[in-house]
Amino acid sequence: MTPSATATPDAAPPPAAAPDSAVSGKARRPGDRIFLGLSRGSGIALLVIMAAIAAFLTYRSVLAISGDHANFFTTLDWNATGTEPKFGIAVLAFGTVVSALIAMVIAVPVAVGIALFISHYAPRRLASPLGYVIDLLAAVPSIIYGLWGALFLVPHLGGLYGWLDDYLGWTGVFSYGGGAARSLFTVGILLAIMILPIVTSVSREVFLQAPRMHEEAALALGATRWEVIRMSVLPFGRSGIISASMLGLGRALGETMAVATVLSPSFLINTSLLDPGGGTFAQNIAAKFSEADTFGQDALIASGLVLFVITLLVNGAARLIIARRKEYS
Amino acid sequence: MSDVMTERQALAERPGGVSSLSLKQARLPRWTPAALALASAAIGCGIGLGAGLDSRIQWGLIAALVFVVATFVLSAAVEGARQAKDRLATGLVWMAFLLAVIPLASLLWETVVRGSKVLDGYFLSHSMGTLPDALPGGGIYHAIIGTLEQVGLATLIAAPLGLFTAIYLVEYGRGRLAKAVTFFVDVMTGIPSIVAGLFILSVWILILGFGPSGFAGSMALAILMVPVVVRSTEEMLKLVPNELREASLALGVPKWRTILKVVLPTSIGGITTGVMLAVARITGETAPVMLLVWGAKTINNNPFQDAQQSLPLYVFQQWQQGSEASYDRAWAAALVLIAFVMILNLVARGIARWKAPKTGR
Structure with missing residues (x-):
C-alpha cells in the first residue's frame, strides 16, 4: 500500500519537483508531500467552486424556468409570485x-x-x-x-x-x-x-x-x-x-x-x-x-x-x- | 505620407511659390492655446447666458467645441495641415482629461463636503438602534463591526486559498491541471458580485436552509477575493529570481522549505500589497451583502448568527429611506467607507514601494 501511495504522486507531478527525489533516490520528504498537497488542493478547490457555481445556479434556474408560465426570454413582465408566475x-x-x-x-x-x-x-x-x-x-x-x-x-x-x-x-x-x-x-x-x-x-x-x-x-x-x-x-x-x-x-x-x-x-x-x-x-x-x-x-x-x-x-x-x-x- | 504631399502642394501654391520655401515654418506663438482657451471659455459662457441655457454642462461643452474648432482653423491657416491635426489631437486629449476630471473631482468633493456634516465621534460609536429613520442622529458602529468581521472572515478564507493556488501555479504547476486552474481564475475574475451572492444564496440559504448571517456574506466576498489574490501573488512569485531557488535547492534544502524560507520572504511585500488591494475591493461590495447579510439596525457581534450590517449596505439603505437626515447619514458613511478604502490602498502601495521585490542584479 505504502509504495504505491508514494509512487502515484511521483508519476503525476511535474518535472520541476523531480530532481529532488531523483537525486536522493528515495520517496519525497513528508514536508514536501504536505506542501504539494496543500497547494494542489487549493487549485482543485478553485475548480470545484467554479463547477459548483455553474451547477447550483443552473439547478435553481431550471426549477424556476420550468415553473414559468410564459416564455422566459421574450416576456415583458416580472411576476414571480402567485399560482401562475x-x-x-x-x-x-x-x-x-x-x-x-x-x-x-x-x-x-x-x-x-x-x-x-x-x-x-x-x-x-x-x-x-x-x-x-x-x-x-x-x-x-x-x-x-x-x-x-x-x-x-x-x-x-x-x-x-x-x-x-x-x-x-x-x-x-x-x-x-x-x-x-x-x-x-x-x-x-x-x-x-x-x-x-x-x-x-x-x-x-x-x-x-x-x-x-x-x-x-x-x-x-x-x-x-x-x-x-x-x-x-x-x-x-x-x-x-x-x-x-x-x-x-x-x-x-x-x-x-x-x-x-x-x-x-x-x-x-x-x-x-x-x-x-x-x-x-x-x-x-x-x-x-x-x-x-x-x-x-x-x-x-x-x-x-x-x-x-x-x-x-x-x-x-x-x-x-x-x-x-x-x-x- | 499623403500629409507630406499636400503640405508641399500647399507650399507651392502659396504666393511666391517654391522660391519662398524656408527652413523655418511659421508657428503660432506659445501663448496661443492659453489665449484661445480663455476666449472660448468666455464665448461659451456668453452663448450660455445669451441663449438662457440653464445647464452648466452645456456651457462647458460649447466652450470646448469652440476651442477645438478655433485651434484647428487657426493652426491650419498659419502652420499647415499636419500641425493643425497635431493641435487638434492635443486639444481633444486635454478635453478628455478635463471632461473626466470634473465628475470624478465632484464625486470626491460632494462626498467629503456632505459627509463631514454629521460625521463625529457619536456617529462612529453608536448604532441606529430603535431610532426612526427620518430623525437625525444614530450612527454606523454596527456597520463598521459588520464590515470588519465580514471582510476579516472573507480574507481568512480567501488569502490562504489564493496564496496556495498561486504557489501551485508558479512552483509546481505544469500540466493540464495548472492550465485549467489558470483559465478558471481568469473566469472567476469576471464574475459579477451579485452572481457570487446568488450562488451562496442558492447553496447556503435555499438548499442548506441557513439564515442570513455575516458568514454567508463572507463566503460570497471570498469568491470575489480569491482570483485577485491569486493573480497578484502569481505575478510577485514570478518576479523572484530563479537563482535564489536553485541556490537553496543546491544546498539540499527541501523544496517546501525553499518556498517558505526563500521564495515567500523575498516576495512578501508584493503579496501583502495584493491581498490588501483585494481587501479594499471587497470592502465596497454591496450586492452580495444585501442578498446574504440583509442588514440590521442594531449591533450584532456574532457573524455566524442572524443579520448584520455593513458599511456599503448601510449607505444604500439610508439612501432608500429618502429623508434629509438619512441622506446625511448615507454621505457620512460613504465618507468613512471611501476613507477606509483609500487608506488601505495607500498603505498597500506604500508597502509595495518599501518592500519592492529584490530582483537579481
Whole structure:
C-alpha cells in the first residue's frame, strides 16, 4: 500500500519537483508531500467552486424556468409570485446591453484620451501623481458612485436632456418628457464615469510599454506628436485598449448598486433612452429580492445565470484578443 | 505620407511659390492655446447666458467645441495641415482629461463636503438602534463591526486559498491541471458580485436552509477575493529570481522549505500589497451583502448568527429611506467607507514601494 501511495504522486507531478527525489533516490520528504498537497488542493478547490457555481445556479434556474408560465426570454413582465408566475428577461437584457453600450461609447474614447494625456501629453511632474490618483479612483466602491449619481448627477442632467430633446427629439431615441432624469441614459453616463478609471489605468500601462525606439525614430523623421502616437503608440496599444474596454464592459454589465440607485425601473422596453423606465439584470435582482419568496428567488437566480453567461462571453472575447496579441509581440 | 504631399502642394501654391520655401515654418506663438482657451471659455459662457441655457454642462461643452474648432482653423491657416491635426489631437486629449476630471473631482468633493456634516465621534460609536429613520442622529458602529468581521472572515478564507493556488501555479504547476486552474481564475475574475451572492444564496440559504448571517456574506466576498489574490501573488512569485531557488535547492534544502524560507520572504511585500488591494475591493461590495447579510439596525457581534450590517449596505439603505437626515447619514458613511478604502490602498502601495521585490542584479 505504502509504495504505491508514494509512487502515484511521483508519476503525476511535474518535472520541476523531480530532481529532488531523483537525486536522493528515495520517496519525497513528508514536508514536501504536505506542501504539494496543500497547494494542489487549493487549485482543485478553485475548480470545484467554479463547477459548483455553474451547477447550483443552473439547478435553481431550471426549477424556476420550468415553473414559468410564459416564455422566459421574450416576456415583458416580472411576476414571480402567485399560482401562475409569469416572468421574462427581455426588458432586463435590453436595459443591460443598452446601458453598458452607452457607457462604452462615452467611456472608451475619453479613457484613451486620458491615458494618452498621462503617458504622452501631461508635464512629467504631473503625470505620475495623476496615474496614482486614477488608480485610487478605480478603487472607489460602486455604491458611492450610486449615491453621487442619485443625489447629484440626476438633478443636474435635466437641462441637458431638455436640450437634447429640443434638437434630437425627432429621432425618438432622445425624446424627453421632463421629470427626474432616472433613465437608462443616465445609467449609461454614470457607468461610464465609473469604468473610466479602470479603463484608463489599463490603457495607460499599455501605452507606457510602447517601444520607445519606435517613437524616437518617428520623431527623428520629423513626425508631429500626434503622428508619433498614431503611427507607433496606438497600433501597439490597440489590443490593450480592446481588452481594457472589455474589462470595463464586464464591470458595466454586472454593476448593481450604481444602477439600482439611479434608475427608476419599469417592465417596458422604452425606445426613448432619456425617459425613465427599463431595468438591468443586477438592478432587478437587487430591487425584487427583498419581497421574493423561494420561487421568486429562484427566478432571480435564473436571471443571474443569464448575466453570468453574458459576462463569461465578454471575458472570453477579451481573453482571445489578449492571447492573439501575445502571439504578435 | 499623403500629409507630406499636400503640405508641399500647399507650399507651392502659396504666393511666391517654391522660391519662398524656408527652413523655418511659421508657428503660432506659445501663448496661443492659453489665449484661445480663455476666449472660448468666455464665448461659451456668453452663448450660455445669451441663449438662457440653464445647464452648466452645456456651457462647458460649447466652450470646448469652440476651442477645438478655433485651434484647428487657426493652426491650419498659419502652420499647415499636419500641425493643425497635431493641435487638434492635443486639444481633444486635454478635453478628455478635463471632461473626466470634473465628475470624478465632484464625486470626491460632494462626498467629503456632505459627509463631514454629521460625521463625529457619536456617529462612529453608536448604532441606529430603535431610532426612526427620518430623525437625525444614530450612527454606523454596527456597520463598521459588520464590515470588519465580514471582510476579516472573507480574507481568512480567501488569502490562504489564493496564496496556495498561486504557489501551485508558479512552483509546481505544469500540466493540464495548472492550465485549467489558470483559465478558471481568469473566469472567476469576471464574475459579477451579485452572481457570487446568488450562488451562496442558492447553496447556503435555499438548499442548506441557513439564515442570513455575516458568514454567508463572507463566503460570497471570498469568491470575489480569491482570483485577485491569486493573480497578484502569481505575478510577485514570478518576479523572484530563479537563482535564489536553485541556490537553496543546491544546498539540499527541501523544496517546501525553499518556498517558505526563500521564495515567500523575498516576495512578501508584493503579496501583502495584493491581498490588501483585494481587501479594499471587497470592502465596497454591496450586492452580495444585501442578498446574504440583509442588514440590521442594531449591533450584532456574532457573524455566524442572524443579520448584520455593513458599511456599503448601510449607505444604500439610508439612501432608500429618502429623508434629509438619512441622506446625511448615507454621505457620512460613504465618507468613512471611501476613507477606509483609500487608506488601505495607500498603505498597500506604500508597502509595495518599501518592500519592492529584490530582483537579481
